[in-house]
Amino acid sequence: MLISAVDPTAHAAAVGIDEGVYGASAMADQAEPISIFAALERIRLSQLVDADAGPNEPPSETVPPAPDTTPAERIEDTAAFSEAAVAFRALRKRSERNLPLPLRGEPLPPLASFSAAIYAGIAPPPRAFVDGASLIPCRNITLLSGDGSTGKSLLALQLAVAIAAETTWLGIAVACGPVVYMSAEEDRTEIHNRLYEISVADDIDLANAANLEIVYMVGQDATLANEAPGGKLKTTRLFEQLDAKLREIEPVLLILDNLADIFSGNENNRSLVKHFVGLLRGLAIDHDCAILLLGHPSLSGMSSGTGMSGSTAWSNSVRSRLYLRRVIAGDGSEADETQRILEVKKINYGPKGQPYGLRWRDGRFVRADPPKPFDDVSVADLERVQQAFATHDYRASEQSPDWGGYAVADILDLDVGRNIGRAERAAEQNRARAKVRTILATWLRNKAISIVKRRTDQREMKEFYEAGRSEGGDDDALPN
Numbered sequence: 001m002l003i004s005a006v007d008p009t010a011h012a013a014a015v016g017i018d019e020g021v022y023g024a025s026a027m028a029d030q031a032e033p034i035s036i037f038a039a040l041e042r043i044r045l046s047q048l049v050d051a052d053a054g055p056n057e058p059p060s061e062t063v064p065p066a067p068d069t070t071p072a073e074r075i076e077d078t079a080a081f082s083e084a085a086v087a088f089r090a091l092r093k094r095s096e097r098n099l100p101l102p103l104r105g106e107p108l109p110p111l112a113s114f115s116a117a118i119y120a121g122i123a124p125p126p127r128a129f130v131d132g133a134s135l136i137p138c139r140n141i142t143l144l145s146g147d148g149s150t151g152k153s154l155l156a157l158q159l160a161v162a163i164a165a166e167t168t169w170l171g172i173a174v175a176c177g178p179v180v181y182m183s184a185e186e187d188r189t190e191i192h193n194r195l196y197e198i199s200v201a202d203d204i205d206l207a208n209a210a211n212l213e214i215v216y217m218v219g220q221d222a223t224l225a226n227e228a229p230g231g232k233l234k235t236t237r238l239f240e241q242l243d244a245k246l247r248e249i250e251p252v253l254l255i256l257d258n259l260a261d262i263f264s265g266n267e268n269n270r271s272l273v274k275h276f277v278g279l280l281r282g283l284a285i286d287h288d289c290a291i292l293l294l295g296h297p298s299l300s301g302m303s304s305g306t307g308m309s310g311s312t313a314w315s316n317s318v319r320s321r322l323y324l325r326r327v328i329a330g331d332g333s334e335a336d337e338t339q340r341i342l343e344v345k346k347i348n349y350g351p352k353g354q355p356y357g358l359r360w361r362d363g364r365f366v367r368a369d370p371p372k373p374f375d376d377v378s379v380a381d382l383e384r385v386q387q388a389f390a391t392h393d394y395r396a397s398e399q400s401p402d403w404g405g406y407a408v409a410d411i412l413d414l415d416v417g418r419n420i421g422r423a424e425r426a427a428e429q430n431r432a433r434a435k436v437r438t439i440l441a442t443w444l445r446n447k448a449i450s451i452v453k454r455r456t457d458q459r460e461m462k463e464f465y466e467a468g469r470s471e472g473g474d475d476d477a478l479p480n
Helices: 008-015 024-028 036-045 071-096 152-165 188-201 237-249 270-286 299-304 313-317 379-391 404-412 427-445
Strands: 141-146 179-183 212-216 225-228 232-235 253-257 290-295 320-326 339-347 356-361 364-367 449-455 461-467
Touching: 141 152, 141 270, 141 313, 152 179, 152 188, 152 212, 152 253, 152 290, 152 364, 179 237, 188 212, 188 364, 212 237, 225 270, 232 270, 237 270, 253 270, 270 290, 270 313, 379 404, 379 449, 379 461, 404 427, 427 449
Parallel strands: 141 290, 141 320, 179 212, 179 253, 253 290
Antiparallel strands: 225 232, 320 339, 339 356, 356 364, 449 461
16 A cells, blocks of 8 residues: 655655646635545545555556545645644654643643742741750651660650640650550550559659540551552551541641551652652641651661661651660660660751750650760870870770770779679769770870880780870860
């Protein structure tokens, strides 16, 4: 089958029409344009076809046109066919780009926008937070991460009690009102025990915490959204139930414990993570509340100190991110198992500020900012240590009975548990030893002291402390 060329001149030559037919007078005599579908049908009937030619053979040189069309009609058909081809190609391109086509007679609604001028002369409303330290912004998501058994669920429950019972949280003023706590990690008995210990330690009557609503999901499917075909998330029936509960309670804060239980998608998939956080943000905005989302860091997140897990979209999508961690000494040991640090890793609407020192006491956390390593350390103490290192061979190895840290401990009157193994040392001795390590490391960094290698009397190569000179003066050796 041979289809007529789109070019009108080439088509005229093929069917034996004189070029003058394309003149202005000829075009003026044409009838009203026919429909594309009619043109296609007429073109089909007027195609140059050689019935005797095989599938791989060229047609004969002279094939008469179909008798049911005139030259002028064939010209008109060619133009219509060109329009049809162009329209089809455009339609195919738009379809390939997956662009929605506007329905005939239904124009796209305009995209809503607002001029900045509407805010002229109007003072903006203050940013709202659940707490007086500006850690948990309202109508937003805050991610609180921490390793298992660090106490993030307990810390969140303390916040819930403080808001519902109208008290303070870690000495910080908080908003007052209803709270919904959905727990997929702790059962009724454990929550009961924790509430009792919190109330006794902080002298709170739980009857005043009637606004705290607890949803127990332990042993049940706590998933709020599942991954659907096409790589999108679809909310579950539990999500709809939670939406209805928030509409009923109108809480100040919603606590979701734990992320691993409520999100079943791939935590490394940036698109899914952003979609899920967006769903939660929709709840926060619709119900005018803050959402505190509890999660676990990965091994790399713990070792690096970032507290992260999965895609960076978790941190990028939330407006605030907190990290509850243990206090680890330089040798990897935990000097005080009751001590924790609450760090502000991200806050979009305020300064990050200083970390909060916490200590577990009487079944709950209390503020206990850790002492700084150079508290009660003077320039005179540094000079005495330098003198000791200059007159005696103190080893750099902590395993040596002549460790230089013992000289520092003696001068500062610290009990570091000399010649006692770590397992046998008391917590206070471990804390003192960690302080000595930090002091030595700081003095080494500032070159107030140094480490040199030399041979012992037994001809063994060992490392020893020596007195040095602080590059920035004594003030740099005492960074507090």
